[in-house]
Amino acid sequence: MAVTAAQQRALPENVVVTQLDALANWCRKNSLWPLPFATACCGIEFMATGASKYDIARFGAEAMRFSPRQADLMIVAGRVAMKMLPVLQRIWQQMHEPKWCISMGACASTGGVFDNYAVVQGIDRFIPVDIYIPGCPPRPEQVIQAVVDLQDKIQREGTIQGSEFDVASRQQKKRALQELPLYGRATFVPPQSPTVPTP
């Protein structure tokens, strides 16, 4: 529906019209709460990223949470042993949606130089990963770039229901949109309270 000139004049100057998804994405991307899953030297570099010189707070991701229930960005920094992997998966499952994962450094992404029986060869074999950071260990600037890239990704793809994480539900939503009339199901009757007068 096109906005007419008459309607435009009726809106005060401090009103912004946007999409709900875009608003939710904007809120989410600027307040990522990381869970540092730091198992090795990448964790030290990640601490530098959080400290005053590089200051990840400039990008809204400074509230480090060590409880998975309070975090929405898991940063796996360092090699993951096969004894640690069930722990990593458990923590990932305990995080609330929407959630994202950054694989920091060569070891978390590929196993790095530790190609032996005890080390997992890339966490993306076992949990979903959004952004990979190369380096051994990566510079703090790279970590910040990863956070900025993730912000872009959230703004581009995010939905308020989080259905971008779920291919099946995305297709279901597409089907549902085709089936339903524009303003909801035709048989839908809104609940009515007797105390509220109906026109």
Add this chain to the structure above:
Amino acid sequence: MTNASISALSARIGAVSTTEFRGDTRVIIGKEQLLDAMQLLKDDRGFDLLVDVTCVDYLNYRDAKNRFGLAYLLANTATNERLTVRVLLDEPHLSVPSMVPLWAGANWLEREVFDMFGIRFEGHPDLRRILMPEEFTAFPLRKDYPLQGRGERHNFQRIARAEA
């Protein structure tokens, strides 16, 4: 100083073979006499510290006659005397008496040797794996175990984006 310890050992359990390298003395002892010899070294010779228990797999090693070589590193903290006690083992008799009754610190050291080499320590109070997961079946520091494992590290459930 070390000679006195070796002659005391010989007097208790008979002649022992020794080797020396850069001032460190090693004594090779049969596993039947191990507990007796260690008791003597601790009580009479003052070796109050068991520094380490470790093992070497001599599979395909040149001139090696035995498969495994256990090494007990002992120290006397009063006199700084040090002694290495070695026990050579062959399959299928991979068990030695535990040293936990003498040095409580042997507990985790022997668990590590058991975890990595599969050598059993008789009389150990809690002989479980210490480094590898409990469901692990192999002994990874044996030379016939492949460096990249037998697929254990890939044997986990994959969590997809839609599941969690």
